[in-house]
Amino acid sequence: MTNESPQNSRFDANASLDLTVLAGGFCVGCGACASLPNGTYRMEYTEDHNYRAARSQPGRDTHAAQVCPFSSEATNETEIAAALYPNCHTDERLGKYLGTYAGHAKLGGIRERGSSGGLTTWVAQQLLSRKLVDAVAHVHGPLPADQTESRVLYKYGLSWNEDQLTTNAKTRYYPIEMSEVIREIRATPSIRVAFVGVPCFVKAVRLLCRHDEDLNQKIAYCISLVCGHLKSSRWADLAAWQCGVPPAELKSIDFRKKIPGRPANSYGVEINSPQDHESAGRVRPVSELFGNSWAYMLFAYKACDYCDDILGETADLSVGDAWLPPHNLDYRGTNVVVTRHPQIEAILQDGVASGAIELEKVNIDQVAHTQRGNLRHRHEGLAFRLYEAQLLGQWTPPKRIQPSQDHLTNERREVFRLRTAMRERSHIAFREAVRQNNLKYFIRQMKPLTYAHDKLTIGGVAIRAVRKAIRILKKAVGYG
Structure with missing residues (x-):
């Protein structure tokens, strides 16, 4: 049973997408619908500084709803x-898996230049150097000022060689869409591409490939980045x-x-501006x-x-942060890796044998542990959000x-309600803060919510830890 609504039934493909995903605010801005040949959608950059699909012309668009990762007409993960x-193998928390590892790149300065252990870049380099792909589709930037629209700093592009790949090899917590790069892939004869993206983008690519055999032949591999959520560019601001x-x-x-000297998850941000601020x-x-949370x-x-x-269940390879002991203590970063494609698995094992990378087998529970907070919010919390919407x-x-x-518990329900409130208010409050040119306005608007959230979560953890310690102590001395 799924949480289907009567709204889903007997609409044409456009009406279904317009009246459900778009009307409900569920568009993730991936651009799959806008990438379709002769499609009726385009991507727009919104006042909240993220992407959203919008109608470019009236008419029926047969496949638009079928390639949208949040549509009721799309095949699920x-x-x-x-x-x-x-x-x-199958795990109900994390999907299909062949191998599960923690590790990092050892050669070429890849780890040092990357956001974590460098294995996403290393695998992509291997695909290029072995001529298994002609290009890698991933996020490029920062873009020169004359190439940006509405101050957009990052966008999808194709890297044709290792220099382009490593120049653009970093995590970007930034809104992007892929319609332009998908059109470029379609227009390039006989190209083979490795696509790198977050789980919903990879799912959208898989859906596009199901409805376009030519594109299916061109997308040779998909690599997913483990994802907490996408943010608007206001996070950078x-x-x-x-x-x-x-x-x-x-x-x-x-x-x-x-x-x-800091743990891997205690990273920093580096800001640059053309005004040469101090x-x-x-x-x-x-x-x-x-x-920051x-x-x-x-x-x-x-x-x-x-x-x-969470992991990107439809990707040949999923890569995230191994923020679990002892790996989180190394500031250089360590990846957690889930393989699904035998050829990717073989490439990794070749890398271990040659000394190019270091891998340690971890079990699926350890992988899940790296995403324990994400699992709580996106599984336990999602069930509650679906219930309230229903x-x-x-x-x-x-x-x-x-x-x-x-x-x-009532406490956890309130935590999830607060997160929804913070998500909604943050967009509105930041718009007004920019209008007033007053950062303190935003902080004043958000602090009561972040304080209430921390009191329930951080305080709740401390209380539960004390209660557990008391239970253990009582058991040790023969009580209870």
């Missing part, structure tokens, strides 16, 4: 992965503003600057910035609150998680 990886660079003057940002180029630990959901897309794919008679994207509230 489980079915896509079952067709792609019939010989893989907020960090820059706190470092002394106003939003309109932000030139570039390194979202994951490694800081020697603070430009300064590295500041993210922990010092207001709104990913749990706050600041500037997140609404769609991300209705996504249950009570209100609202359409939501069909999910593999069932609507429920029975698994949560």
Whole structure:
């Protein structure tokens, strides 16, 4: 059973997409619908500084709803992965898997230049050097000022060689869309491409390939980045503003600057501006910035609150951060890796044998542990969000998680409600802060919510730890 609504039934493809995904605010801005030949959608950059699909012309668009990752007409991740990886193991939390590892690149300075262990870049380099692909589709930037629209700093592009690949090899917590690069791939004869993206983008690519055999032949591999959620560009603006660079003057940002001597998850941000501010180029630990917790959901897309794919279940390779002991203690970063494609698995093993990379086998529970907070929000929390939407008679994207509230305490329900409130208010409050040219306005608007959230989560963890210690102590001395 899925959380289908009567709204889903008997609409034509366009009406279904317009009246459900778009009307409900569930568009993640991937650009799949806008990439279709002779399509009726285009991508627009919104006042919230993220992407959203919009009608470019009236008419029926047969495949648009079928390639949207949040549409009720799209094939879900489980079915896509079952067709792609019939010989893989299955875990209900993380999907299909062949091998599970923690590791990093050892040669060529890849790890040092990357955001984490460098294995995404290393595998992509191997695909290029072995002539298994002609190009890698991934996020490029920062873009020169004359190549940007509405101050957009990053966009999808094709890297044809290792220099282009490594120049653009960094995590970007920034809104992007892929319609332009998909059109470029379609227009290039006989090209073979490795596509790198977050889970919902990879799913959208798989859906596009199901409806376009030519594109299916051109997308040779998909690599997914483990994802907490997508943010608008206001996340970059907020960090820059706190470092002394106003939003309109932000030139570039390194979202994951490694800081020697700190744990891998205690990274910094580096801000640059054309105005040569005193603070430009300064590295500041993210922990010092207001709104630093990913749990706050600041500037997140609404769609991300209705996504249950954390690792990228439809990708040949998924790569994330191995933020678990002892790997989190190494500031240089370590990746957690899930393989699904035998050829990718073989490439990794070749890398171990040659000394190019280091890999350590980890079990699926350890992989899940690296995403424990993400799993709580995107599985337990999603069930609750679906339940509340169902009570209100609202359409939501069909999910593999069932609507429920029975698994949560009242405290946890309030935590998830606060996260929704923070997501919604952050967009509105930042717009007004920019209008007033007053960062403090945003912080004043958000602080009551972040404080309430921290009191319930951080305080709640401490209380539960004390209670557990008391139970253990009582058991040790013969009570209870």
